[in-house]
Amino acid sequence: MIPEGFRFAGARCGLKNKRNDVGLLVSDRPAALAGLTTQNLVHASCVDFMRGRIEAGSLRAMVVNSGNANCMTGPQGERDTARMAELTAEALGLRPEDVGVASTGVIGKLLDMAKVERGIADAARSLGPDPRPFLEAILTTDLVEKQASAPVGPARLYGVAKGSGMIAPNMATMLAFLCTDAEVDAPTLQRALHRASDRSFNALTVDSDTSTNDMVVALANGASGHRPSEAELEEALEQVCVSLARQIARDGEGATKLIEVVVTGTEDPKRIARTIADSPLVKTAMFGCDPNWGRILAAAGRAGVPFDPRQARLAVEAAGEEHVLFEEGSPAPFDPKRVSTALKSDCVRIDLQLGEGTTATVYTCDLGYGYVRINAEYHT
């Protein structure tokens, strides 16, 4: 499952409680680098830092800390990001420009660099083929670890991600790290990553809040010797990215279920799907297992995309059953109790057909008491 020539590590330095909080992902040889970063105007210094690395197109190692986003921390925060790369380079015998940096956690607090320095040193001593210590090190409010893999012909692609809240589609909306031993140049990797992200991470929303620190990073070190076609690479990337996006939505803060919103027709089905996926009324109805199709259609109607409501067909799919809720301008005769029982499934698909045309899918989750608890009690 793990591509050749990559090693991982995680260490606990005290930036957050009881879990690893500094992680390393290292390629044994120079790797082509592609990446996407948050488009939030308010963003962390590591985002600016990584934009420079992505432009250069090559990398040997990523250092990641959780528990502190190092965002809006001024010039000292910028120096701390650069210092994380230097410390990692020293520990691994690399040049600082070979190292990328990502941070995630609370906004507006300076990093405790004494702890970070110890964490990097500890992690560097424990590098190995097992990705689990690294997976643990990048989590914040996540309940589960997220990983996925796919073949790239004879080569392999492996990806990990973190993300649970402050998740909304705008380029990259969480941290994801992808590595492959396929042989790919940086521009090809960037193009393929961009298209795969559009159909996965950029089609993902937990709470419509775009984070300040998001990034997706892909490394290709060529260790397998296999040089895939761009289509082959893109297919593998899309498979892994969609899997990770679904895992993030299912693990959304307080979520009890994954919701896939599928819209067909109109000039912008993705915008309609996203409006439905972001609607607090739709999300609370799903939490309550309530087939409240009025809220779904009302959200579609305010998306700003023209369609004829009388032509709409709305169905939900859950627990292996499809239930039509609205058809040909009128409510369909469905059994509310039976649909409500089906909606207890932990995976629900909302299927809205508004005419001929392309289909867009957006991944989200329901909104329950847990989201309020986590975010009202997560004191800074």
Next chain:
Amino acid sequence: MIPEGFRFAGARCGLKNKRNDVGLLVSDRPAALAGLTTQNLVHASCVDFMRGRIEAGSLRAMVVNSGNANCMTGPQGERDTARMAELTAEALGLRPEDVGVASTGVIGKLLDMAKVERGIADAARSLGPDPRPFLEAILTTDLVEKQASAPVGPARLYGVAKGSGMIAPNMATMLAFLCTDAEVDAPTLQRALHRASDRSFNALTVDSDTSTNDMVVALANGASGHRPSEAELEEALEQVCVSLARQIARDGEGATKLIEVVVTGTEDPKRIARTIADSPLVKTAMFGCDPNWGRILAAAGRAGVPFDPRQARLAVEAAGEEHVLFEEGSPAPFDPKRVSTALKSDCVRIDLQLGEGTTATVYTCDLGYGYVRINAEYHT
């Protein structure tokens, strides 16, 4: 407080539990009519019906039912809306074209017209100067009644509103009825209402979900003989509309506090204020009395309006105190416990300065367990 020549009534016909659900607002003489209706593509037949009345610019009576939105109910729903006007006209000795119709409540169910007919007849028999039976008749999940008044020179302006969930700014986002005995022609009334709504109802969001049935209706019957200037009229309208908008935000579903988001500077301060006001992370932080300025700035940063985060100044005002949280690119030194105590107030102002320029205010509320409870357990 009540303008001359208007009468009110409410009756209980069984569309909802234990409260009046059919209301009448009647002018004793022809009144100039202005109005704004929801811009949701998916909207109720009463919205189309009222657009015709507003174009005609004159009205004698409004009939309103709560407990059923009569929305997405097909041709039968359209006939039921027209029938409500006919029944009201018969009961009051008016022409059907003198009567406007508004509905609010659950989407997608046909009205029980036998009940509505009885309700209209009962209400018509109990018309009087007391607006309270009418106020009760327009409520759904509202906990409190909302009314406001202002002088228009020697004339009077009185307004009532309902709204608690599915509230987001797009033209009119709830039901509001305004009546004045000032003498105003319909085009003037429409212009003044439009501007006043932009600074009140259209600056209001509870949950970013624009309703299918919203409307603001203003009636001017001239009974006082006073002909105000357009500025005088607009000032009174704005005063009443802002008061009603604040009352709706404070009574947002599950809300524990009113939040005023005030943004100064940039090319579109209202868009930034609205993005902050709609952010689930900001709203849950306010519910938790957490001065989490990172979430506020992160929401501003994703609004799509350019600004320099290093120039931002962010303060909260609550319980008579102002606390600066962020200034000149860095966190301000504030006492989190003291700010948290101040945030327990039921009225909080978030003040974000991003440079010179105009100021925009958006009214919203916090997001707590109550919102989830109401909307997850409100089964259709």
